[in-house]
Amino acid sequence: MDKDSIKRSIELTRRNKLAITCYSITIGIIALAYLIEVIKHSRTIPYFIVAFLLLWVPGILTIVVHKIKSDNYYTRYFILFGFLVPWGFLLFTATNNLVFTYALVIMIALNAYADKNFSIMTAITYNLVNICSVAINLIASGIDKEVVVSSEIQILLMLLCAIYNVMIAKTNSILNSGKMHQIEQEKNNVSALLEQILKASSAITEGIAEMTDKMKMLDEAMDRTCSAMEEVNTGTGESAESVQTQMIMAEEIQNKIDEVSHNTKAIADSVSKTREAVILGAENMRNLEAEVERSKQYSDSAAEELTELENYTQQMQTIIELINNVADQTDLLALNASIEAARAGDSGRGFAVVASEISNLANQTQSATDDIHNLIENINNKLADVDKAIKSFVAGSDKQHAVALDTARSLETIKNDTGDIENNTRGLAAAVAGLAEANKTIVEAIQNISAILEQVSAHSNETFESSRKNTSTVSEVMVIVENLQEQAETLSHETARE
Numbered sequence: 001m002d003k004d005s006i007k008r009s010i011e012l013t014r015r016n017k018l019a020i021t022c023y024s025i026t027i028g029i030i031a032l033a034y035l036i037e038v039i040k041h042s043r044t045i046p047y048f049i050v051a052f053l054l055l056w057v058p059g060i061l062t063i064v065v066h067k068i069k070s071d072n073y074y075t076r077y078f079i080l081f082g083f084l085v086p087w088g089f090l091l092f093t094a095t096n097n098l099v100f101t102y103a104l105v106i107m108i109a110l111n112a113y114a115d116k117n118f119s120i121m122t123a124i125t126y127n128l129v130n131i132c133s134v135a136i137n138l139i140a141s142g143i144d145k146e147v148v149v150s151s152e153i154q155i156l157l158m159l160l161c162a163i164y165n166v167m168i169a170k171t172n173s174i175l176n177s178g179k180m181h182q183i184e185q186e187k188n189n190v191s192a193l194l195e196q197i198l199k200a201s202s203a204i205t206e207g208i209a210e211m212t213d214k215m216k217m218l219d220e221a222m223d224r225t226c227s228a229m230e231e232v233n234t235g236t237g238e239s240a241e242s243v244q245t246q247m248i249m250a251e252e253i254q255n256k257i258d259e260v261s262h263n264t265k266a267i268a269d270s271v272s273k274t275r276e277a278v279i280l281g282a283e284n285m286r287n288l289e290a291e292v293e294r295s296k297q298y299s300d301s302a303a304e305e306l307t308e309l310e311n312y313t314q315q316m317q318t319i320i321e322l323i324n325n326v327a328d329q330t331d332l333l334a335l336n337a338s339i340e341a342a343r344a345g346d347s348g349r350g351f352a353v354v355a356s357e358i359s360n361l362a363n364q365t366q367s368a369t370d371d372i373h374n375l376i377e378n379i380n381n382k383l384a385d386v387d388k389a390i391k392s393f394v395a396g397s398d399k400q401h402a403v404a405l406d407t408a409r410s411l412e413t414i415k416n417d418t419g420d421i422e423n424n425t426r427g428l429a430a431a432v433a434g435l436a437e438a439n440k441t442i443v444e445a446i447q448n449i450s451a452i453l454e455q456v457s458a459h460s461n462e463t464f465e466s467s468r469k470n471t472s473t474v475s476e477v478m479v480i481v482e483n484l485q486e487q488a489e490t491l492s493h494e495t496a497r498e
Contacts, residue, residue, distance in 0.1 A: 009071040015112050016075045020066055022109030023079045027055040027086070030102060047093075054089055058082030076113055079106070080122055084129065091133045100130050100154050104161050111165050114172035123162025130158045216478070223471065254440065261433060272422055296398065303391070310387075313380050320369050327365040334359035 031052050037043040062078040083106045091099050103126045110122050134151040141147050334355045341352030 012073065013070040015114075016066055016070060016072065018112045019076065019079055019109055020062060022112070023062065023083065023106065024059060026102070026105050026109065027059050027083070030086075030090075031055050051086060051090060054086035058085065076110060076115075076118060079110060080125065084125060087126075088129050088133075091129065092136065097137070097150050097154055100133065100158065103130065103158070107161055107165050111168055111172075114169055116166060116169040116173050119162075119166045119169035123166055127155075127158050127162055131155060303387070310380070317373070320373050323365065323369045324373075327362045327369060331359055331362035331366070334362055 034043060034048050034051050038045055038048045058078065059082060062075065062082050065072055065078055066075055083103075087099075087102055087106075090102070107122055107126060111119060113119075134155055138147060138151060337355030337358070338352055341348035341355055
């Protein structure tokens with residue numbers, strides 16, 4: 001189907017819809033009017049039913065035909081003859097001559113088709129029925145002046161309405177022809193304009209295609225830029241975290257270095273004090289060695305004196321034995337003297353007293369010598385203990401002397417090693433101080449790097465956000481360009497069809 005046919009079909013559909021709408025309203029109002037007549041008891045119900053069916057059966061049939069095919073050419077004839085039948089029934093059975101005016105409404109509605117031939121056919125059909133109705137009415141009622149006047153008016157009004165409809169239809173036809181000519185000219189003008197639009201559309205399409213390629217290249221570049229900036233952002237973030245971790249570790253190292261430096265100084269001070277103490281201890285050990293040597297000499301002298309004292313006690317023991325022998329002899333002599341005094345009787349009493357005293361003296365001497373013997377034995381025992389103690393002391397002094405010598409030699413070695421340790425500790429303190437300074441420099445450098453990385457990360461984030469926005473903008477522009485290209489292609493196809 002060509003474009004003109006489509007336009008004619010659309011136009012006919014609109015005309016059919018307008019005519020059917022007017023037709024449906026008219027028969028609806030007429031049916032309602034006769035229903036009111038039934039209510040007023042001016043008409044019977046059977047008459048209303050017949051009129052209703054004559055009105056609406058063709059009406060419903062016309063509506064169904066229109067629904068099946070909206071651009072049906074014969075819909076006008078369904079309306080024309082569909083209304084002619086009930087109108088003729090009502091006209092011939094009416095008690096009022098004004099019923100003929102119903103046809104005027106339909107004739108006006110059918111003028112929507114703007115068809116001169118159809119208007120002539122409509123005018124002839126309805127006027128013939130109207131004339132027949134007037135003639136039958138005149139025959140039935142006779143020649144009455146009032147009836148003749150009303151009949152003349154009825155015929156004249158129908159004729160005038162028919163003539164006017166034909167004239168309007170003809171004028172509409174002429175106007176439609178002029179409009180068609182004007183439309184044809186407009187169509188030619190539109191064709192020329194469309195040709196120009198087609199050329200412009202082709203140029204636009206080519207430009208859009210080239211722009212699309214450029215935008216695709218720009219989109220790919222922006223994608224690569226976004227990817228690169230995302231990697232840079234990730235890398236700077238990781239580097240910043242690594243530098244931050246290194247800075248924390250460097251600060252911890254600095255703290256440890258400070259602690260080691262403090263401990264090293266403390267060790268150096270302790271070693272210095274220890275060296276002084278070792279020197280003092282060595283001096284004391286030399287003094288102790290001299291004292292131990294003198295103690296040994298004193299011990300040796302005491303041992304010799306004890307040996308002489310043992311000799312003296314042995315001599316005293318000999319003397320005591322001698323005294324014991326003398327005491328025994330004295331006691332024996334006293335006993336003999338007592339025996340002799342007893343023999344002498346009274347003359348020997350003085351001698352007996354002397355003998356008794358001598359015997360007491362001998363006993364006392366014996367007792368004293370026993371005590372002295374016991375004392376000497378105790379002294380000998382104590383001297384033996386002292387001798388053992390002195391010998392133990394001498395042995396201990398010998399060991400102390402040896403230990404003191406070893407201790408002195410060890411202290412001398414410790415003194416020398418302590419001096420080396422002191423020197424090494426002071427060197428270590430100097431090295432730790434240098435390491436602390438170097439680590440401070442490293443911490444400052446790491447802090448500078450961290451600040452730089454933070455700035456780089458911030459700039460990379462800004463660049464990444466800008467790149468992402470640019471990518472979004474490019475995508476939106478791509479969509480717009482694609483839509484423009486589709487519209488240009490559609491316009492080109494539409495123009496080509498025109």
